[in-house]
Amino acid sequence: MLLIASANGDVGMDAAWEILAAGGSALDAVEAATRLVEDNPADHTVGYGGYPNLLGEVELDASIMDGDTRRAGAVAALRGYRAAITVARKVMEELPHVLLAGEGAARFAAELGLQRENLLTPEAEAVYRDGLAGRLPKMFRDSRGSVVDAMLRRAAAITADPERAAGTVNVIAQDAAGRIASAVSTSGWAWKYPGRVGDSPIIGAGNYADSRYGAAACTGWGELALRGATARTVVLLLSRGVALEDACRVAFSDLFDLETNSARVIMSMVALDANGGFCALSTAPDREYVYRRAGMRAYERAPRLVVTG
Ligand code: ASP
Numbered sequence: 001m002l003l004i005a006s007a008n009g010d011v012g013m014d015a016a017w018e019i020l021a022a023g024g025s026a027l028d029a030v031e032a033a034t035r036l037v038e039d040n041p042a043d044h045t046v047g048y049g050g051y052p053n054l055l056g057e058v059e060l061d062a063s064i065m066d067g068d069t070r071r072a073g074a075v076a077a078l079r080g081y082r083a084a085i086t087v088a089r090k091v092m093e094e095l096p097h098v099l100l101a102g103e104g105a106a107r108f109a110a111e112l113g114l115q116r117e118n119l120l121t122p123e124a125e126a127v128y129r130d131g132l133a134g135r136l137p138k139m140f141r142d143s144r145g146s147v148v149d150a151m152l153r154r155a156a157a158i159t160a161d162p163e164r165a166a167g168t169v170n171v172i173a174q175d176a177a178g179r180i181a182s183a184v185s186t187s188g189w190a191w192k193y194p195g196r197v198g199d200s201p202i203i204g205a206g207n208y209a210d211s212r213y214g215a216a217a218c219t220g221w222g223e224l225a226l227r228g229a230t231a232r233t234v235v236l237l238l239s240r241g242v243a244l245e246d247a248c249r250v251a252f253s254d255l256f257d258l259e260t261n262s263a264r265v266i267m268s269m270v271a272l273d274a275n276g277g278f279c280a281l282s283t284a285p286d287r288e289y290v291y292r293r294a295g296m297r298a299y300e301r302a303p304r305l306v307v308t309g
Contacts, residue, residue, distance in 0.1 A: 003299070004270045004278050004291040005033060005171040006219055008043050012036035013299040016173060017292055026173040026181035027066050027089070034062075034085040034183040037169040041121050045167025048082040049121045050187025053194045054147045054155050056128050058119035060084040061188050061201040063099075064092060067180035067209030074201035076101040080116045081109040085185045088201070099201060119187075128191075136191075156193040166190060168200055170217035170270050172209070180274065182209040184217050198222025204232035213238040214274050216248070220267035220283070228254045234271055244273045245305070248281050252307045262309050280304040 001020045003013060012033025019029040038047025045051070052058045062084035063074035073092025076099060078084050087109045091100050100108055110116065120128075129145030136158060140151045147155050168186035175181075184200045184207040192198075199206030199222035206222065208231035209215035216234035218225045225231070230251050237247035248271050259265050268282035270289050280289035282304040292299035 001176050001294045002174040002272055002276060002278060002291070003029065003033075003171070003293070004272055004280065004289065006169055006268065006270060007288040007290060007301065008045065008167065009033055009037055009169050009171050010290050010299065010301070011040050012171065013290055013292060016171065017299070020173060020175050023176055026175040026179045027064070029173040029175065030171040030181045030183035031064060031085055031089055033171045034169055034185050035083060038082050038084060038185055041123070043167075044124055044190070045187055046169045046185050047084065047187065048117075048119050049124055050119060051124050051190030052120055052128055052187075053192045053196070054152050055194050056120065056125065056146055057194065058124075058187055059192075059194070060119070060185070061198055062088045062183070062185035063201045063203055063207045064088045064183045065181065065203060065207055065209040065215070066092070067182070067211035067215055070210055072098050072203045074099040074203065075105040076197040076201040077195055078102075078105040078109065080106055080119065081114050082117065082119055083114055085183050087112065087114070098203060101197070102195070152193060155191070166220070168206070168219035170219060172215045172217055172270060172272055174272060174274070174276070178211060178274070180209050180211040180215050180272070182207050182215040182217050186219075189222065199225035199230070202226060204229050206231055208232045208235045210235050210239070212274060214244065214272050216251070216269055216271040218267060218269050221265070224255050224258055224265065224267060227258050230255065230267070230269070234269070238273055244271060244277045245279050247271075248279055249307065252281060252283070253309075256309050268304065281307050283307055
């Protein structure tokens, strides 16, 4: 058994481990852990309390993959429902689809009986109205601090800085039966253009799992992971016999090929292989992750390997 997550997944580690220890499935474990992160209002990068888009609306992206069947479900730009990962799982289980976006995703969440609510907490709203963490000149905003409609395009270019206002939760588990599942959930890049969809709900970009080989999940500059098909790259390399850390490094080096300014390549990844190996990397020097495997009494926090090019 193995559980690995981005550092902000710590609030879900115990609940997920309990499921795994009781013989539960990797899929249940990653969903349960992710739900707790989505419920955490102090986390402004995921679910309830997430930072909003340029219009002040919280839009969630999430995906889940069952590595046993390689079935997957996802939602993009979901508004008004915090449990994005559960909606994603239900897309996988109840619909003949993989990805629902926007209005359709919200309609489906309502049909599931989930409670509609305002996901923008006063704390997150204050940061938004305060000029997007000080980045947006006054001319872009009206007297209430909202971004003026006609300025959205230019505002998106100015606020584009995933390092300052982004984050995501990644959770990957391998259960006692060897099944691997992965979950990714995010409120995306804060101050994004309305309707912007990142890598998190895109199977192959921000999330991929295959019980035969392993799984990988990303946080960081989603546009890069989208262009690099990053999570799938790692698992495909594993299937060709490449060692886990080497596979991750190849995927990262692909990203550095996509962006000539290496300082702009902001990416973190957690990954595991089917044989119990795991690794976590980041282009940033101070990033951590959390993990727990059989025999450990509690989860542990550890620094990620740093990749600089
Ligand atoms: N990857 C996420 C996105 O681009 C954000 C992040 O992980 O920082 O939406």
